[in-house]
Amino acid sequence: MARFVAVRLLAAIPVLLGVVLALFLMIELAPGDPIQAIVGDIPVSPEFRAQVAEKYRLDDSIWQRFMAYVGNLLQGDLGYSTAGRQPVSDLIWSRLPPTMLLVGTSLVLAAVLGTAFGMIAASAKGRWPDGFINTWVLVAFATPGFWLGQLLIALFALRLGWFPTGGMRSIGSQEAGWAGIVEVAHHLVLPVVALCSLEMASVTRVARASSIEVLSQDQITTARLKGISRPHILRRHVLRNSLLPVVTVIGFRAGTALAGTVLIESVFSWPGMGLLLTDSIVRRDNQVIIGIVLMLAVMAVLMNILTDILYGILDPRIRAGGSR
Amino acid sequence: MTDELLEVDHLTMTFAGGAGEVRAVDDVSLRVRAGECVGVVGESGSGKSMLARTLLQLLPPVDVLRCEGSIRLEGRELLGSDYRSVRTDGLSMVFQEPLSYLNPTMRIGQQIAEGLPNDVANRDRVSAVRAALAQVELPASLEIERRYPHELSGGMRQRAMIALALATRPRVLIADEPTTALDVTVQAQLLRTLYELHRRKQMGLVIITHDLGIVANMCDRVYVMYAGQIVEEAETLTLFDAPQHPYTKALLDCRPGHTDRREVNERLRGPVPDLSALDGACRFRNRCEFAATECATEPSLDRIGEAHAARCGVLPFVGLGVKWGGSRS
Ligand SMILES: Nc1ncnc2c1ncn2[C@@H]1O[C@H](COP(=O)(O)OP(=O)(O)OP(=O)(O)O)[C@@H](O)[C@H]1O
Ligand SMILES: [Mg+2]
Numbered sequence: 001m002a003r004f005v006a007v008r009l010l011a012a013i014p015v016l017l018g019v020v021l022a023l024f025l026m027i028e029l030a031p032g033d034p035i036q037a038i039v040g041d042i043p044v045s046p047e048f049r050a051q052v053a054e055k056y057r058l059d060d061s062i063w064q065r066f067m068a069y070v071g072n073l074l075q076g077d078l079g080y081s082t083a084g085r086q087p088v089s090d091l092i093w094s095r096l097p098p099t100m101l102l103v104g105t106s107l108v109l110a111a112v113l114g115t116a117f118g119m120i121a122a123s124a125k126g127r128w129p130d131g132f133i134n135t136w137v138l139v140a141f142a143t144p145g146f147w148l149g150q151l152l153i154a155l156f157a158l159r160l161g162w163f164p165t166g167g168m169r170s171i172g173s174q175e176a177g178w179a180g181i182v183e184v185a186h187h188l189v190l191p192v193v194a195l196c197s198l199e200m201a202s203v204t205r206v207a208r209a210s211s212i213e214v215l216s217q218d219q220i221t222t223a224r225l226k227g228i229s230r231p232h233i234l235r236r237h238v239l240r241n242s243l244l245p246v247v248t249v250i251g252f253r254a255g256t257a258l259a260g261t262v263l264i265e266s267v268f269s270w271p272g273m274g275l276l277l278t279d280s281i282v283r284r285d286n287q288v289i290i291g292i293v294l295m296l297a298v299m300a301v302l303m304n305i306l307t308d309i310l311y312g313i314l315d316p317r318i319r320a321g322g323s324r
Numbered sequence: 325m326t327d328e329l330l331e332v333d334h335l336t337m338t339f340a341g342g343a344g345e346v347r348a349v350d351d352v353s354l355r356v357r358a359g360e361c362v363g364v365v366g367e368s369g370s371g372k373s374m375l376a377r378t379l380l381q382l383l384p385p386v387d388v389l390r391c392e393g394s395i396r397l398e399g400r401e402l403l404g405s406d407y408r409s410v411r412t413d414g415l416s417m418v419f420q421e422p423l424s425y426l427n428p429t430m431r432i433g434q435q436i437a438e439g440l441p442n443d444v445a446n447r448d449r450v451s452a453v454r455a456a457l458a459q460v461e462l463p464a465s466l467e468i469e470r471r472y473p474h475e476l477s478g479g480m481r482q483r484a485m486i487a488l489a490l491a492t493r494p495r496v497l498i499a500d501e502p503t504t505a506l507d508v509t510v511q512a513q514l515l516r517t518l519y520e521l522h523r524r525k526q527m528g529l530v531i532i533t534h535d536l537g538i539v540a541n542m543c544d545r546v547y548v549m550y551a552g553q554i555v556e557e558a559e560t561l562t563l564f565d566a567p568q569h570p571y572t573k574a575l576l577d578c579r580p581g582h583t584d585r586r587e588v589n590e591r592l593r594g595p596v597p598d599l600s601a602l603d604g605a606c607r608f609r610n611r612c613e614f615a616a617t618e619c620a621t622e623p624s625l626d627r628i629g630e631a632h633a634a635r636c637g638v639l640p641f642v643g644l645g646v647k648w649g650g651s652r653s
Binding site for chain 2: 216217218219222224226237241314
């Protein structure tokens with residue numbers, strides 16, 4: 001198992017290098033002037049310009065900068081934020097926990113509820129709970145997360161006042177312990193709903209299809225032969241056997257959730273990496289942009305490895321084949 | 325007779341097939357006594373599996389329209405009752421393909437344990453599972469209970485399947501072609517295990533097969549099935565000595581090593597009737613060498629001796645060997 005993980009991690013390195021390179025190229029092509037972005041909207045003298053370019057090595061060729069970046073990266077140095085005036089790694093570390101909280105909660109919720117809804121729909125195939133769930137899946141698929149987020153704010157925060165409009169804590173709040181947890185949870189509800197709606201819909205759809213497939217298999221006949229109850233059959237036999245495609249889609253959906261969180265965090269002013277990313281794009285804080293996207297890519301890769309490990313746990317046949 | 329465990333009368337199962345209603349099981353009556361081994365033979369598609377699955381109400385995902393007749397187990401009517409309890413005490417079944425009928429993600433031991441009666445206490449369940457495996461000659465030293473289905477050989481898997489089916493302590497066990505997927509030596513061992521088990525437990529055993537050799541070796545009585553109906557029933561010796569129905573005769577003549585095999589294959593040429601488009605004539609008519617004008621109406625299953633019955637409208641002629649020829653298309 002350890003060897004398997006090591007191999008997968010090594011295989012991820014070229015992927016991550018590719019990500020960095022692509023980012024370098026894209027930022028190079030984007031319009032705008034980084035020096036102007038650093039100083040703000042005031043005229044800049046050529047001397048100052050040269051000074052800044054010198055300091056941040058803005059005049060080097062893209063290859064030189066790329067190689068220097070990778071060199072620093074290997075030493076754990078993600079660069080320096082021109083706008084934040086601190087090391088990029090510090091900035092990202094401080095923004096990582098809120099993003100993990102938001103994305104993690106959304107994915108867990110999408111996985112658990114999506115699987116449950118999918119199984120309910122499958123076992124009621126063709127009857128009203130199935131129709132209801134299918135309709136909801138369609139609507140959720142057609143609803144962009146950021147738009148849903150604004151809708152939620154308008155209804156539940158502004159009109160009804162049940163939830164805060166944004167942020168992770170109330171302004172100036174110093175709550176700690178339980179009160180602090182409750183406060184964060186309260187702020188978490190709307191962004192999680194906005195972020196996990198699409199993910200939950202896709203998990204539901206896959207879980208439904210794969211449960212229907214398993215329910216039609218011969219092994220379910222055997223389960224019925226033993227005279228065990230239908231809920232028991234669903235829990236003990238259908239669930240585990242239908243979970244492989246579900247795990248696949250969750251692994252895949254982790255990537256889209258990480259991408260989705262960028263917009264959702266902006267909508268809800270959630271102080272995570274996504275918000276930092278949009279801010280940094282506006283400020284042309286290139287090192288931060290690259291750092292964050294790299295971080296998101298690392299997280300997506302880790303999710304994929306986790307998915308493969310889960311496969312082995314769920315299906316003994318894969319475990320037998322993979323350990324050799 | 326009171327020692328009859330399973331009494332099935334005029335059982336008919338109709339489902340909605342592509343081209344209309346299909347009567348996959350039609351007017352089937354059968355008896356299984358305690359400690360008796362009964363064979364059901366017939367060619368592929370004759371409805372043997374459908375009959376077994378109708379008895380257990382474990383039908384494949386077809387649109388079942390009607391289930392009529394009566395299925396009594398130890399005097400209790402099963403049709404229309406709560407079938408879950410029937411399966412937990414009374415009737416059980418072994419399938420042809422053990423691999424697809426076992427849960428690939430669950431250890432064999434857990435799968436057997438699920439079938440144990442609820443009154444087996446938790447601490448006794450491990451030993452109950454071991455005992456279930458031991459009785460199908462899978463000794464504890466093999467630790468089969470800890471294995472997954474894909475880790476077993478075909479023969480072991482089918483033994484595990486039998487152990488699973490027996491965990492519910494059935495009075496009658498139906499084995500639907502239990503050895504078709506196995507090689508000949510494993511097949512013989514497995515059938516012996518099954519036979520000894522049913523003798524020891526005085527359990528009713530229904531063996532579904534198209535292998536007449538198995539029938540000759542194991543069964544006390546035989547039902548011959550054709551196109552969803554029983555066309556002949558008899559004690560095994562009687563059936564092999566003096567088959568009455570033309571289909572049974574042809575089937576027996578088809579056995580390997582039999583002299584006229586090629587001629588018989590020629591005789592059994594022609595399609596099995598389409599069950600959704602029956603014309604009310606004898607179903608074997610188009611393949612029967614004795615077919616006559618009488619065969620335009622469907623014959624009934626008539627008693628022709630002690631424990632011997634056949635479904636044929638022209639039996640006397642068949643007995644005399646009178647062939648009408650010409651009436652075959
Ligand atoms: N799942 C199904 N859906 C629709 N029709 C089916 C299904 N299974 C069987 N049938 C039909 O029911 C009839 C009886 O089939 P059955 O499987 O009982 O035959 P069998 O005697 O068991 O044959 P075999 O020896 O091949 O197992 C056939 O006409 C078959 O086409
Ligand atoms: Mg069959």
